[in-house]
Amino acid sequence: MKWYWAVVVFLLVLAGCTSAPSGITPVQGFELDRYLGTWYEVARLDHSFERGLSGVSAQYTLGEDGGVRVINRGIDSAGGEASQAEGRAYFVGDSNTGHLKVSFFGPFYGAYVVFELDPDYQYAFVSGYSRDYLWLLSRTPQVPASVMQAFRSRATELGFDLSGLIVSQPDDGGP
Template sequence: MTPLRLTVLVAVMIALVACRSGSVKPTIPPVANVDIPRFMGDWYVIAHIPSYPEREAYAAVESYALRPDGRIQTTFRYRKGALDGPLKAMHPIGTVREGSQGAVWDMQFVWPIQAEYVIVYLGDDYQQTIVGRSKRDYVWLMARTPRIPTADYEARIRQIAALGYDVSRIRKVPH
């Protein structure tokens, strides 16, 4: 193997290891406990700081289903560009981090890369949640219904700001 190929190989391996967040403790505070079976089901994305594919998402819904192996089958479906736009979907697999009481997941969209997913707010009735990341690059405000009361929305946005997010980047998702 040439020195150039070896250097490229080592650089790629370092990048892949750096992308894996499974062993890194989150720096954003997770909730104390999540009842995973109760958390399963549909969550409407009310607002978010979107990842690249979500920038033009309308009618976005994140659905979770517990698999027999304990991992979480996720389906993120949305309309692209408009409420009547083409239906798109992504299917990452979630793995609950050991010792996190269900509040920290690793989401795998493409092997071997896993993205940190931290439940930072969860209503006692499991009707609203905020999912964030230690990098404060993406955040999702979700609810069991496509709309929430204005007072709840404003309170959740204040919580997101208190977590260190730039709330001017938040996009409301049309439903």
């Protein structure tokens, strides 16, 4: 009977990794077809699977199984070598909600929560399952200062600690 509880706890932990953080609401009216394509990482909180990478981008395409094929690319800052990871993503609930689960490591999934999205799909604010994961993605490698300020304000309002924020564009906020 002990194994049963171990399985239950393991499944709860896995489910928790695909949940949105408390108080963070995924966007509604999400349109996957408009979201597909290339996004550039303008800012992120540091984490182990992107540590030391710069020039990070993500390419989203429809997968053969109805999910989303994800290819993340970046340059290793230490050696200058290109790095690439391929994953897959699926909606957690309905396809009109910007809440997906993404996996780069077999059966293990993490949350991908779009909590702010430009009406023209030019930039997105994305969280993981906790406030330790945060990204500002854009269709271009740089964003206007107003977008960067809106990102910082919204993230702070939602309780993200931005002291370790990595910004990939000049401090002037870009174009």
